[in-house]
Amino acid sequence: MPAVAAAYPRPAEPAPAAPSGAPEPAAQPGPGGTGRRRPVVIQGGMGVAVSGWRLARQVSTAGHLGVVSGTAMDAVLSRVLQDGDPGGHYRRALAHFPSQAMVERVLGKYFIEGGRRPDTPYKPIPKLTLQTARAGQELGVLGNFAEVWLAKEGHDGLVGINALEKVQMATPTALFGAMLAGVDYVLMGAGIPREIPALLRALAAGTPGRISADVAGGTLRRHVEVDPVDLLGEDLPALVRPDFLAIVSVDQLASYLHRDPDIRPDGFVVERPPAGGHSAPPRGRMQLDEHGEPVYGARDEANLEKMAALGLPFWLAGAFGTPERVAEAVASGAVGVQVGTLFAMSTDSGLADGVRAQMLDRLRAGELDVRNDPRASPTGFPFKVATLEGTASQVEVYEARPRLCDLSYLRQPYEREDGEIGYRCASEPVHMYLKKGGEPEDTVGRKCLCNGLMANIGLGQHRKDGYVEDTLVTLGQDLEGAQVLIQRHPEGWTARQALSYLQEAVATSASGRLVAIA
Incomplete structure (x- = not known):
């Protein structure tokens, strides 16, 4: 096998220029005193590689927070390599990983020059356990490193990674790999991510990072751990702790996480029920409407005055995909919004062309429907499914x-x-x-x-x-912004066109703060 560092010495793709006429995001100090900028728009971390490095890079270079998905990146990396790594992007990223011996092991097992035959099954990869085999840990670290590295390549914009609290067995290795690539933000929901701040502190110090594992019927406390020195040796590169944004649905959970400095995040994303993917079940007894979907009420909405009183920055998500809703969020005290659906449907997302084309066809016809299925996910959380x-x-x-x-x-x-x-x-x-x-x-x-x-x-x-x-396919249930964009861009829109649309009702004041345009 050829030396990895010498293979594909492709120059970095130039960072795209800012869109003409787009408002500049507000320059605000970073959360938690870290000095990192607070982005107006957070592009949601969606699905498995739907929010891939190409999409995150477009959003990041436009001055906002581009987010890659940290879910199943071990599988994504292994399958892209088996497909021949078109364009050589993942191999270009891996050439910068601090352990080339680890890279060579993964390439030797999975990379196929020219790609596998289309009808050939992909090779299996090690399954996650409480003590995932070393080969599985290495694949997880490399997959997340490569995704973040590619999103950050050639510019100094902000890049985040989204992980699911429910996928605990993948979290330590995924975040370690992302930190090795210099990730700026970590976002996590689908549970109570109380142990992530400590995990990030430990990894930044080069020490083993662990989180508790939820074990059904467990009588002993179990953990999932990653040991940076064990994986990379004593000569570890310096790591910087990223800012952590906890994704919550109600202010009570935010207050709980804020109370203790050891588990306190640097900010929050307050996600309402219409958001795509997994969402919190309704509080209290589950009730279904005539369509078999969960019924949410006032108890499932966060009190934004209480969120603001915590003193940490927060963003609003779940049906905030129009300029008016962005302005409403800013007026309520939020830094800005997290938006997924507009970016998932953009031409920069990782969705296969055929999947995106079918969604856009149904959107043009006014027939795109997204159902909140209470049974689809094995996690027990309701999960949004597009009817296609x-x-x-x-x-x-x-x-x-x-x-x-x-x-x-x-x-x-x-x-x-x-x-x-x-x-x-x-x-x-x-x-x-x-x-x-x-x-x-x-x-x-x-x-x-x-x-x-x-x-x-x-x-x-x-x-x-x-x-x-x-x-x-999963999407959010609010399609108002998507319906406007398909009218403006009948053949589909880019991530930058979505960003320009979202900022039409806000502007930066003389003091540098973002304000709604009357």
């Missing part, structure tokens, strides 16, 4: 898929009767789930998000029996 033909959103497509669990990011660790740890997923074959102590009602309607989200970005598995994984 030929995808797992359709009952017949879902029922035709053989149940299996081979990527396993959403597996739940559980303690067996002998005290050992097992792993189960409500989307795996029912008889296997029941054998592992799961309840039969938990399996009803569960979809394989892991494989569906990989298919969304053109990296779906091809099985030996000829079966090809179906897509499963």
Whole structure:
């Protein structure tokens, strides 16, 4: 195999110029006294590589916070390498990783010059466990390093990474890899991310970083850990702690995290129920409407006066994808907004062309529908699913898929009767789930998000029996901004066009603060 550092000595792509006539974002001090700028717009961390490095780079170079997804980057890296790494981008990033021995091991196992045959299955990768095999840890570190490095290449804009609290077994290695690439912000929701500040402090100090693991029926406290010295040796590069934004749905959770300095984040993203992907279930007893979707009420909305009283910066998300809602957020005391759907549908996102084209066709026809499915995710959290033909959103497509669990990011660790740890997923074959102590009602309607989200970005598995994984697309339920953009840009819009649209009702005052335009 050729030396990695010498391969693909491609020059960095030049950073795009700022869009003509776009308002400049407000220059505000960073949260927590770190000095990092507070972006007006945070581009949401969506799906598996939908918010990929290309999209994040466009948003970052425009002066806002571009965010890459930190979910399943080990699978993404391994499959892109097996497809020949078109353009050589991932290999270009990996040439800058501090351990070339680690890089050579991964390339030797997964890289295929010219790419695999289209009908050839992708190689499996090590599954996540409480003590993931070293090969799996290395793949996770490299995947997240490469994604962040590419998003930051050739400019000094802000780049963040989004991770899910529910995917605990991947978190330490993912954030270590992102920090090695100089990530500026970490964002996390889908749970209570109380241990992330301590994890980031430990990794910045070059010491082992660990978080507690939720183990069903567990009688002992278990952890997931990454040891920087064990992976890279004593000669570690200096790491800088990124700012941490906790994604919360209500002010009570923000107040809890703020109370203790050890778990206090640097800021919050307050995410309302319409936001895409996973969302918090309604508080209290679950009730469904006539369409079978969860019913949210006043108790599920954060009190923004109490959020502002905490004294930490916050952004609003979930149906804030129009200029008017951005201005409303700023007027309420927020720094700005987090927006996902407009960027997911942009031509810069990681969605496969066919998936994006179908969504835009339905959007033009006024027929794009997004359902908040309370059963789709094996996590038990409601999950937004776009209703599209030929995808797992359709009952017949879902029922035709053989149940299996081979990527396993959403597996739940559980303690067996002998005290050992097992792993189960409500989307795996029912008889296997029941054998592992799961309840039969938990399996009803569960979809394989892991494989569906990989298919969304053109990296779906091809099985030996000829079966090809179906897509499963998630979007936010607020499509007002998307409907405006498709009228302005009938063939689709770029991330920068979405940014220009979002800022039409705000401006920077003489004092440097962002204000709503009357």
